[in-house]
Amino acid sequence: MTSAGTSLQHFASRKLAGLDRLNLRRHTRATEPVGGAIVARDGRRLINACSNDYLGLSQDATVIAAAAAATRQYGAGAGASRLVTGGHPFLFELERRLAAFKGTEDCLLFGSGYLANLAITPALLGAGDLVLVDALAHACLHAGARLSGARVETFGHNDMADLDTRLTALRGAHRHAMILTDGVFSMDGDLAPLPALLALADAHDAWTLVDDAHGIGVIGDGHGTTHCFSPPAIPPLQMGTLSKALGSYGGYLCASRAVCDLLRSRARPLVFTTALPPSCAAAALASLDRIECDAALRERPMALARRFCRHLGLAEPSSPIVPVLMGSEQAALSASAELEAAGFLVTAIRPPTVPRGTSRLRITFNAAHDEADIDRLAQALADILQTTQAAE
Numbered sequence: 001m002t003s004a005g006t007s008l009q010h011f012a013s014r015k016l017a018g019l020d021r022l023n024l025r026r027h028t029r030a031t032e033p034v035g036g037a038i039v040a041r042d043g044r045r046l047i048n049a050c051s052n053d054y055l056g057l058s059q060d061a062t063v064i065a066a067a068a069a070a071t072r073q074y075g076a077g078a079g080a081s082r083l084v085t086g087g088h089p090f091l092f093e094l095e096r097r098l099a100a101f102k103g104t105e106d107c108l109l110f111g112s113g114y115l116a117n118l119a120i121t122p123a124l125l126g127a128g129d130l131v132l133v134d135a136l137a138h139a140c141l142h143a144g145a146r147l148s149g150a151r152v153e154t155f156g157h158n159d160m161a162d163l164d165t166r167l168t169a170l171r172g173a174h175r176h177a178m179i180l181t182d183g184v185f186s187m188d189g190d191l192a193p194l195p196a197l198l199a200l201a202d203a204h205d206a207w208t209l210v211d212d213a214h215g216i217g218v219i220g221d222g223h224g225t226t227h228c229f230s231p232p233a234i235p236p237l238q239m240g241t242l243s244k245a246l247g248s249y250g251g252y253l254c255a256s257r258a259v260c261d262l263l264r265s266r267a268r269p270l271v272f273t274t275a276l277p278p279s280c281a282a283a284a285l286a287s288l289d290r291i292e293c294d295a296a297l298r299e300r301p302m303a304l305a306r307r308f309c310r311h312l313g314l315a316e317p318s319s320p321i322v323p324v325l326m327g328s329e330q331a332a333l334s335a336s337a338e339l340e341a342a343g344f345l346v347t348a349i350r351p352p353t354v355p356r357g358t359s360r361l362r363i364t365f366n367a368a369h370d371e372a373d374i375d376r377l378a379q380a381l382a383d384i385l386q387t388t389q390a391a392e
């Protein structure tokens with residue numbers, strides 16, 4: 001190896017040893033879906049209770065058939081950016097369907113939700129502008145904010161008084177301002193207070209981007225966080241992903257025609273990246289069909305989350321994401337290992353995904369779970385928590 005290559009090796013090994021010491025090293029492990037919410041890992045079957053495939057649609061026969069037919073007819077990959085070779089008609093059809101579903105003029109697809117958030121804020125803001133991000137917003141909202149070159153302010157999680165104070169102090173000195181928040185917070189499962197947030201945004205002429213990766217398909221009658229309020233609380237920029245309840249892959253922005261058209265020309269992670277394969281759009285279209293016509297399917301993850309919380313005496317959940325805080329990295333890792341031994345896949349969530357001292361199990365509910373599975377999971381967790389407390 002070259003000497004520069006060797007110094008790189010040493011650097012990486014030193015960093016890894018540091019992560020090991022702090023229980024922060026991550027591992028990817030081969031895990032094979034075997035249908036429903038069941039996966040196989042190391043030769044064992046586990047009930048997956050940490051996937052974001054809330055409706056089980058990634059494993060649904062009609063969704064799979066749509067993706068397979070699109071692949072057979074149109075090929076495996078898209079070949080180039082939509083701006084170079086044009087996009088498959090399925091992409092346009094999905095944009096029309098998502099816009100209609102969210103009640104917006106237009107929609108624009110991206111390679112993933114992460115890419116959508118790297119695209120949206122930098123296409124709309126730059127130097128001289130102000131962006132305010134909820135402290136617990138998803139990493140890609142923070143990354144998009146930084147990438148924009150605007151001044152970035154982090155406000156306290158769901159703290160509207162803090163947001164108001166910062167807007168009052170800073171808005172006047174900046175040309176444009178934008179507020180970024182999750183609709184459903186991905187590691188806590190709580191909702192942003194959208195009516196109050198949108199009122200503040202109007203008062204200060206700030207644009208709002210809501211990331212509803214975990215809302216679409218599963219709350220607000222499937223329409224997402226916006227429709228958990230009465231009347232619905234509709235921000236001008238609504239992004240989300242095809243990769244969770246829709247069981248496919250990709251990201252989207254639903255917004256006005258002018259905003260979407262501006263992004264078609266200006267969003268670098270759209271212009272300079274290859275379009276989604278037609279199969280992703282075909283799968284998402286099939287999933288939308290299911291979501292629109294099957295209320296029992298849409299409501300099942302929430303019903304299971306409520307059942308689980310009742311069993312454990314936890315507060316009523318707002319979404320199908322239920323965090324169980326363990327505190328230390330070690331406590332979260334060992335609880336996760338114990339659940340795996342009991343037949344459940346629930347990965348420990350550690351910093352930097354969550355703040356220090358709040359390592360946790362993040363349990364998510366899937367329409368493909370049985371009630372009996374959820375009861376067993378709740379009991380296994382109750383046993384673990386009792387031994388943890390007894391040991392303290």
Ligand SMILES: *Cc1c(COP(=O)(O)O)cnc(C)c1O
Nearest residue numbers: 112113114138186213241243250
């Ligand atoms: C998962 C997630 C994303 C990223 O979406 P992908 O399509 O998986 O890239 C963005 N925002 C939030 C809140 C998420 O939970």
